[in-house]
Every structure is written in structure tokens, then in C-alpha cells.
Amino acid sequence: SRPSPEVVTEWVSIAQENNLALKAQRIALDVSALDIDLAKSGHLPTLDASANLGVSKVSGFDRADSSSIGINLSVPIYAGGGIEAGVRVAQANYVEVSQAFEQTHRSVVRQVRSSFNDVNSQMSVIRALEQAVISAQSALQATEAGFEVGTRTIVDVLLSTRNLYDAQRNLSGARYDYILAQLQLKQAAGNLTEQDLLAINSALIN
Template identity: 40%
Template sequence: MNRWISIGIFFVFSVPASGDDLLDLYRQAKTSDPAWLAAQAGYQAGIEKAPQGRALLLPTLGLSASKSESDQQVTLPMASNTYHYGTDAYAIQLTQPLYNKQNAAVYAQGLAGANQSELELETARQDLILRTSHAYFDVLAAQDALDFVILEKESINKQLTLARRNFAVGNATLVDVHEAQARYDIAAAQQITATNFFEVRKEALRVLTGNDPGTLTRLETKLDLQGPEPATMNQWVETAVNGNQRIKSQQEAVVIARQEVEKSRGGHLPTLDLTASRAYSDAGGSVLGFAIESTTNQIGLQFQMPLYQGGGISSKVRESVAQLEIASQRLDQTRRQVAQQVRESYLDVINGVARVQALEQARNSNERALESTVIGYERGVRTGVDVLNAQRELFRTRLSLSQARYDYLISRLRLKAAAGTLQEQDLEGINRLLAHKL
């Protein structure tokens, strides 16, 4: 047996890939993913809080009109009269708040709520990038695992055929045959599992895009392994603390809670409104026996001062102060969680670079080890079991390397997401690594 042929069947060669790439799937997810579409609707709802709060500071104008018929009987000591007449009336009133602490607090809450909605939308956008990338690379990893199992099964089958032939001529033992058969049966079972897992991963991607994923573009270029830039962990943490959308959103939540305290305290304070009105009435009759038409114009100030409301306002103040403390503690918790995520993601990138490099070296070593084992088997100094073991180690290393490459790319995206700087351009950079031959 030509040893180069026997070795070659154990290697996975890249072929030109075609199909949807990562950006294609991301664009599909932007139009189909329910979570993203819900986030957009939530944003549209949230930004309306600002004009709703502003409306409380602006004047209100109301118009009323009425038409009535009167049947009035008047009895006097000397006479009794009945009057029938109609009355038409309308009134228009303008009210402009001059001082209302509660309305001012609601307006500030509206602005903070609108800002919070915008930040939450940005968080959802970055989450969509991560989820799409993760689902995409999960499919590729499952495809790699399936390919490796198929190739390993084919390699074992050739080794099984060779073992049977050598056993027939007395150059191999029955142990070699049985071991090769057992390995082949295991590989066949693993192929079934890998096929099912591959379909499960494709289904997860379909949930995001709303479409059945076809042939995906494979990661076929040699990775340009880069560490985080900037290279200092503390710089990433500082960037996250100042720019992470989750932290900023929680800061807006603190503003909302603080204004809720002001709104509650405003229940103790007076309000002052400017009012202006015009009223017109046209009565076709009256008890005086003749019609009355009148027009009244008024302008004035309306002052209201709450004196006692059963202690409800004081209770509301205490409640809102406690809610402010909750929001403040959650802000501190969010800062710590984000800092932890940044540190973990930073280390994942660093370790990912080292792991990929180590597994690439291990793959090269396993390839040489397999070559030496095949040569030893041809010369009678190694057994078929030794060849099978060397094959298994090579395929395991290749599978680990495949997963490590995907993990490294995801960790780069997660680091930027944790820092709050993840953009679609980062996705484009990773997408350029696809669809290139080695």
C-alpha cells in the first residue's frame, strides 16, 4: 500500500465554498428575528415618553358646546306662567401650567425613558450580531464535526479492509480485524449523532433568519490571530464602564427613579396655572319673558395647595426613595458585571490565540505521528491498532482546532460587545475570512 495514499485519506482538504455568508444571514436576521423586531417596536414605544412628558408643560385648549330645550313653569303669588325656550352655548378654555413640580418630574422621566429606549435598542442590535455569529459558527462547527466523522469512518473502513486482507494472508492478527471493526461501528454511530446535531444547529439558525439555511460559506482561510487592541485589560474595562449600553441604560433608570422621588415630593407642593376662557350663551327665553344672549371673557390664575391627604403622599415619597436605592444598587451591580464580562472576554481572546496556535502545532505533530505509524505498520513494527489510535488522535485534534477557531472569533466579538463598541464593521471583518481557500 502506498503510504502517501494511506495518509492522504486521513486529511481534510478545503474545497471552494459557496452559499450564504455571515453578512447574508445577519441581514436576514435583521428582517426576521422576533427578538430584534420586538426591540425595534419597544424603541418606537419608548421614545414616545419624551413628548408625553413634554405635553404636561404645554398649554391645553378645550372646547365645549351644548344645545338644550327648557320647559319652565314659574308660580308667583298673583300669577303662574310657563316658559318654553331653547339655549345654545359654547365655551373655550386655555390652561397653561406655570408651576407644577410633578409635571416637571414626569417630563424629566420621559426624556430619560426615551434615552433608555435608544440604549436598549443598541444593546439588542449588538446582541443580534452575537446571536447570529454564534448560530452561524455553531452550524459550521457541526458541519466540520460531521465531515470529520465521515472521513474518519472512511479511513477506518480502509484500515478494516486492509486488516482483513492481511489477516487472510497471515500478516495480521484477528485482534487487528476486531479492533478495526469496533472502531468502524463506533464511527458509524457517531455519524448518526453528528448528523442529528448538525440538523439541530441549522434549525437554531433558521429561528433567527426565518429561512432554511442552505450551504453556508465555510471558514477556510488561515486565521490572522490577533490579540485585543488595546492590549491592556484595564483600558478595555475603562472603555466599558464609560460606554457600555447596559450601564448607560441603568444610569437612565437611576434618573427615572430620582425624578420619581421628586414627583412624589411634588404632591406636597402647590400648583399654579394660568387660565383664560371665553363663554357664549344664547337663550331663546327666560323667566323675564325675553331672550338673553351673553358673552363672557375671563383670564386669571388658579392656585391649588394640598393640605392633607391621609398620609398617602408621605408614603409615596418613602416608597420612591427605596426604589431609587434599588436602582442605584442595580447600577453598581451592572458596572461590576460588565467589568467582569470584559475581563473574561479579554482573557478568552488571549487564551483563544494561544489555544489555536497550540492545536495547530498539535495537528502537525499528529500528522507526522500518523505518517510514522503507517510506515511502521508497513514494515511490521507497528500494529493496525496503533494506526487506528493515531488516526483517532489526529481527528480529535482537528475537531478541537476547528472549534477553537470559531471560539476565538466569537470571543473577539464578545469582547467588543462587553465594551459597548461592537459594530457591523466588526462583523464585516470576520466575514472577509470566509470563502477563501487555504
């Protein structure tokens, strides 16, 4: 059967959402963007609050002698370009991760399109080989009939039998390639499930 959905662009869309390699690269891209924000935060002032309570003992009782609340504003000063250097490093890393993401994206799209084409191509091959098996079966039957009436030899029967065997073997190989192409397509799209594997295993056994 044809792959479902039947349009390759829909498979590409599925892969963009579900492909595991793309998901990992997307997370790495988000993390590297946060690294830039963290590096830039070194420029920002920080506000800290503190509270102190002085306690002394008088005749066995605790007594609060003093209390204070403090607010401290820290403004980072230029320290040899360390903060700027950290920002540049984070930005350079983001560019590198972004390029890796784009490369992975192109690779996934290429794999999806190739696997989709392989599935459809193998379907055409299977249909042609099914007809070849039917023709080989008919040829063998005709040869066996001719052998019975003496118009064909045992060698002719053996050759027709081998031709049928070859056609059946080629058909089995094409069906295996079709199943493999389906697996590769689903894996590239990121929607390969255990149920798919069980169904394919059953098909191979049968």
C-alpha cells in the same frame, strides 16, 4: 490576533458606555430620580392664571360687557401624609433601582474580564495545537516513509493518521472557542456589529 484594545480596563470602559443592559439600567435610574422630584413637587405651591370675557348682543352686534383676569395661588396643605408617603415610596424605589444598576454593572465588568481572559487563553491554546498539528504531520510523513522501506507497519501509518486527525480536530475546536470568546467579549462591551458577525461567519465557513 489579540483583542483590540489589548488592555482589559479599556474594554471595561467601553462596556460602561455601550453595554445595552447598563444603558437600560441607567435610564431606569434617571427615571426613578425624576419620580422623586415629581413626588416632592406636591409640596410646592402652584400659580394659575385665568381670563374671562363677558359678551352680549346689542342690535345684532357683539359687545364686550365685562372682562376679568384672575390669578390663583394654591398652597398644598397637609393631607394625611400622602405627599410624604409618595416621596418615601419614590426614594425607596430609587434605592432599589440603584442597587440593581450596581449589580448589573458588577456583572458586566465580570463578564468583560472573563471574556477578555478567555480570548487570550484560547490564543495560547491555538498556538500550542498548531505546533501539535505540525508534529503530527511530521510523524505521519516519517511513518509513511518507514512503511515504504519496511521498517513500519500499516498499523503504524493508521495510528499516525489518526493522531494527525485528532490534532487537527482539536485545533478546529480551539479556533471555534476563540471566535466564541471574541463574540462574548464584544457583546459584553456593547460594540458587537453586523460586520463582526459576517466576518466570523466567513471564518467558520472557510
